[in-house]
Amino acid sequence: MRFLEMLLDVFLFPGNLMLRKCGISVEEDGGLFRSFINMCVWGAVSLALAMYILL
Template sequence: MKTLLWLFLLPGDMVRQKLGITVEEDGGLIRSFINMCVWGAVTLMIALKFYG
């Protein structure tokens, strides 16, 4: 389960680290926004492939 959670949060964590922002400074905002964009795009691509 920890691996799945780590994979889900990976895109946001990578961006946060590249920007040099700590977890305390971020408060989850950057990570949440990036994860929402990445996983939303992945879901959209899958939906368009099967239902488009």
């Protein structure tokens, strides 16, 4: 179970980092801003990895 919590922390790290930088609490955000940031970051990572593998 500890591994899954650690994996979740890593997955949500970019969004949580941006929330802290902007001074927004998780309760104030409601998950929208954090989800957007995480989607952008992990989407870019996935795209870069796919391009590296396929090209």
